[in-house]
Amino acid sequence: xxxxxxxxxxxxxxxxxxxxxxxxxxxxxxxxxxxxxxxxxxxxxxxxxxxxxxxxxxxxxxxxxxxxxxxxxxxxxxxxxxxxxxxxxxxxxxxxxxxxxxxxxxxxxxxxxxxxxxxxxxxxxxxxxxxxxxxxxxxxxxxxxxxxxxxxxxxxxxxxxxxxxxxxxxxxxxxxxxxxxxxxxxxxxxxxxxxxxxxxxxxxxxxxxxxxxxxxxxxxxxxxxxxxxxxxxxxxxxxxxxxxxxxxxxxxxxxxxxxxxxxxxxxxxxxxxxxxxxxxxxxxxxxxxxxxxxxxxxx
Numbered sequence: 679x680x681x682x683x684x685x686x687x688x689x690x691x692x693x694x695x696x697x698x699x700x701x702x703x704x705x706x707x708x709x710x711x712x713x714x715x716x717x718x719x720x721x722x723x724x725x726x727x728x729x730x731x732x733x734x735x736x737x738x739x740x741x742x743x744x745x746x747x748x749x750x751x752x753x754x755x756x757x758x759x760x761x762x763x764x765x766x767x768x769x770x771x772x773x774x775x776x777x778x779x780x781x782x783x784x785x786x787x788x789x790x791x792x793x794x795x796x797x798x799x800x801x802x803x804x805x806x807x808x809x810x811x812x813x814x815x816x817x818x819x820x821x822x823x824x825x826x827x828x829x830x831x832x833x834x835x836x837x838x839x840x841x842x843x844x845x846x847x848x849x850x851x852x853x854x855x856x857x858x859x860x861x862x863x864x865x866x867x868x869x870x871x872x873x874x875x876x877x878x879x880x881x882x883x884x885x886x887x888x889x890x891x892x893x894x895x896x897x898x899x900x901x902x903x904x905x906x907x908x909x910x911x912x913x914x915x916x917x918x919x920x921x922x923x924x925x926x927x928x929x930x931x932x933x934x935x936x937x938x939x940x941x942x943x944x945x946x947x948x949x950x951x952x953x954x955x956x957x958x959x960x961x962x963x964x965x966x967x968x969x970x971x972x973x974x975x976x977x
Contacts, residue, residue: 689933696936696943704932711924720912721778721799724806726814728794731821731900733828744825744900747787747794754783754796754817767812775801779809793903803908810906821900829897836888843881850874 693700731744745753753759757780764776782799796813800806 692940693933693936696939699939700932700936702932703935704928707928707931708924711920711928715915715917715920718915719774719801721782721801721914722803722806723782723797723799723909723913724810725907726796726798726810727902727904728796728814728817729898729901729903730792730794731825731898732792733825733832733897742896743792744821744828747789747792750794750817751785751787753820754785754813759816763809763812763816766816767808775805799913806908807906814900814902818900825899832888832892832897836885836892839881839885839888843878843885846874846878846881850878 728750730747730750732742733744760776760780760783761771764771764779769775769779778799778801782797784797786795786797787793788795796810798806798809798813800809
């Protein structure tokens with residue numbers, strides 16, 4: 679029965695026989711890894727936290743944010759948004775910096791805190807910071823344009839309530855004057871005054887509610903609650919990880935090359951004994967040669 683088990687000592691002997699194949703392949707892989715790490719551009723990552731603007735005068739049951747988090751993310755994923763950011767800071771749209779910016783943008787929404795965590799990468803810390811600030815600035819400009827109509831509507835409604843309240847107060851003063859000098863129509867004037875007082879209370883309540891919703895606690899613009907943070911060291915390429923994988927890959931490929939070379943050597947047929955090439959490690963055969971009398975070999 680053939681024994682198919684492979685022992686470590688057998689593998690060690692194989693590697694000793696084919697050590698130059700192992701060393702050569704391992705050296706080539708290691709040189710490629712070192713060349714990659716020496717030529718690859720370093721990448722820095724920047725973190726930015728965005729608080730989405732809110733309009734407190736939104737109707738009850740409606741999201742008070744200027745734009746929902748999901749809609750903001752979908753907007754920022756579009757090439758049009760990214761191209762506008764790149765154009766604003768003067769970067770070419772076809773350059774490597776632009777490609778890295780488009781491919782590296784990541785989002786981490788936090789809806790309960792009304793925050794959107796955005797990360798982008800660049801080839802230098804200054805470029806990373808500039809791209810993050812430009813992204814937030816462009817989103818702020820869009821939200822200001824969207825929220826302008828909502829703010830205008832809220833202030834217009836507040837102005838209308840102020841006008842109605844002013845008219846109701848003037849009407850109440852008129853009814854009080856009539857009530858003080860009335861005789862036969864006193865009951866009717868008193869009933870009208872009671873209705874006017876109730877209307878004034880409703881208008882004052884509506885005005886106070888809108889004014890409270892327009893305060894900074896409920897109405898604010900899109901902003902960054904904290905400054906952007908740039909990584910202290912490059913995040914790519916990861917030198918320890920790439921180096922470790924390169925060493926492991928070199929060892930693995932070196933062993934495979936040694937096994938293949940040993941298998942090829944074993945599959946080569948040995949030359950026949952007694953032939954001219956019997957002692958030649960390259961194999962092959964040659965016609966047998968016999969020295970004849972009278973020639974130099976016979977002597």
